[in-house]
Amino acid sequence: MGSASARQRLTASKRWVIKIGSALLTDNGRGVNRAAIFNWVAQIAALRERGIEVLLVSSGAVAAGMDRLGWRRRPDSIHQLQAAAAIGQSHLVQIYEHAFGQFDCRTAQILLDHDDLSNRTRYLNARSTLRTLLSLGAVPVINENDTVVTDEIRFGDNDTLAALVANLVEADALLILTDAGGLFTQDPRDNPAAELIREASAADPKLMAMAGGSRSGLGRGGMTTKVRAAQLAARSGACTVIAGGATENIIERVCGGEPLGTLLLPEADPLTARKRWLAGQLQVRGRLTLDAGAETALRTGGRSLLAVGVTGVEGRFRRGELVSCCNSSGEEIARGLVNYDSQEAGKILGQPSEKFTELLGYRDDKELIHRDNLILL
Numbered sequence: 001m002g003s004a005s006a007r008q009r010l011t012a013s014k015r016w017v018i019k020i021g022s023a024l025l026t027d028n029g030r031g032v033n034r035a036a037i038f039n040w041v042a043q044i045a046a047l048r049e050r051g052i053e054v055l056l057v058s059s060g061a062v063a064a065g066m067d068r069l070g071w072r073r074r075p076d077s078i079h080q081l082q083a084a085a086a087i088g089q090s091h092l093v094q095i096y097e098h099a100f101g102q103f104d105c106r107t108a109q110i111l112l113d114h115d116d117l118s119n120r121t122r123y124l125n126a127r128s129t130l131r132t133l134l135s136l137g138a139v140p141v142i143n144e145n146d147t148v149v150t151d152e153i154r155f156g157d158n159d160t161l162a163a164l165v166a167n168l169v170e171a172d173a174l175l176i177l178t179d180a181g182g183l184f185t186q187d188p189r190d191n192p193a194a195e196l197i198r199e200a201s202a203a204d205p206k207l208m209a210m211a212g213g214s215r216s217g218l219g220r221g222g223m224t225t226k227v228r229a230a231q232l233a234a235r236s237g238a239c240t241v242i243a244g245g246a247t248e249n250i251i252e253r254v255c256g257g258e259p260l261g262t263l264l265l266p267e268a269d270p271l272t273a274r275k276r277w278l279a280g281q282l283q284v285r286g287r288l289t290l291d292a293g294a295e296t297a298l299r300t301g302g303r304s305l306l307a308v309g310v311t312g313v314e315g316r317f318r319r320g321e322l323v324s325c326c327n328s329s330g331e332e333i334a335r336g337l338v339n340y341d342s343q344e345a346g347k348i349l350g351q352p353s354e355k356f357t358e359l360l361g362y363r364d365d366k367e368l369i370h371r372d373n374l375i376l377l
């Protein structure tokens with residue numbers, strides 16, 4: 001894909017994950033940069049006005065906490081780091097809440113840990129909550145749940161977290177804002193003559209050789225984790241742009257297709273990548289047989305799968321697991337993440353959702369598989 005058309009693809013992106021790094025947020029440790037935050041928020045609010053959905057992954061809890069506590073050096077003790085994160089996170093969220101409030105835009109704090117994204121049920125819940133927030137017009141402000149995570153379950157850096165969020169919500173694009181103008185052939189702090197990479201395939205092995213670590217003492221991963229994040233985001237078909245967060249109007253300009261920063265592209269087209277990703281990362285745990293009406297609703301109507309159109313349930317699966325959907329001739333037509341476990345599905349099959357409470361004692365979702373969680377084959 002040529003550069004102009006690749007940048008064009010960004011202008012068509014309807015769902016963005018935007019990540020802001022610690023060094024940038026705190027002006028390299030000089031305290032939380034409220035003016036800069038206000039500026040990014042203004043741009044994000046303008047995107048929302050145009051119907052573009054944004055999820056913000058904001059680092060800076062530890063750095064903001066250190067600032068509030070008057071600590072000059074990042075502590076080594078995990079408890080001190082967690083205490084700093086707790087103090088800093090509420091400070092940060094209050095700043096975001098206030099800034100978004102100026103634009104009548106709702107925000108929501110989401111703190112995630114590894115289990116939220118690796119445990120199937122929690123994965124589905126996180127996905128549903130984020131999608132619901134987006135449909136309510138809110139901008140989720142996401143960070144790692146630093147105060148409770150232990151080393152074994154850390155994402156460690158928010159570049160990785162942002163990429164996993166992009167996978168989770170199937171974002172079209174990921175924008176990583178940092179204190180460098182993009183990925184250079186070498187760390188520009190070491191070599192001022194290093195050149196900006198304008199566009200590459202995220203999978204290009206040469207990129208990792210160019211990427212170095214962080215030098216700010218505040219940021220965690222440097223460019224290494226950003227390139228890795230682009231590779232993760234590409235699994236579900238998202239493009240990644242790494243760009244300088246201090247550049248004027250950077251968010252609106254990148255989203256508008258201006259050739260700023262480094263664009264890292266997925267190899268497959270987004271739809272193929274998404275299908276492959278969903279199909280590849282999860283095992284199929286069961287099988288639902290659909291009647292003709294449900295088959296048409298899925299194939300041509302882009303609808304959710306309702307229990308009323310299901311005639312058979314096979315296998316043992318839990319809520320959130322992947323099941324295959326077959327027509328009456330046994331041909332697989334779709335796969336999706338199911339909202340009820342196999343026992344429950346057996347009880348509600350063929351029934352309208354109004355009867356779920358009577359049959360199960362409760363009703364969770366009215367769809368057996370929501371259309372957002374269905375992939376047609």
Ligand SMILES: Nc1ncnc2c1ncn2[C@@H]1O[C@H](COP(=O)(O)OP(=O)(O)O)[C@@H](O)[C@H]1O
Pocket residue numbers: 020021022023024059177178179180182183184185186187188189210211212213214215216218219220221222223224
């Ligand atoms: N090839 C490279 N191109 C640009 N920056 C690089 C490169 N290699 C390493 N870096 C460093 O990565 C830093 C950004 O990463 P990091 O400090 O983790 O920031 P953040 O807090 O935004 O995640 C830059 O300031 C730069 O020193």
Ligand SMILES: N[C@@H](CCC(=O)OP(=O)(O)O)C(=O)O
Pocket residue numbers: 020021022023058059060061062063085143144146156157158159218219220221222
């Ligand atoms: N969760 C941590 C994020 C640390 C981190 O990844 O920072 P960065 O490399 O600047 O994105 C915090 O809020 O301090």
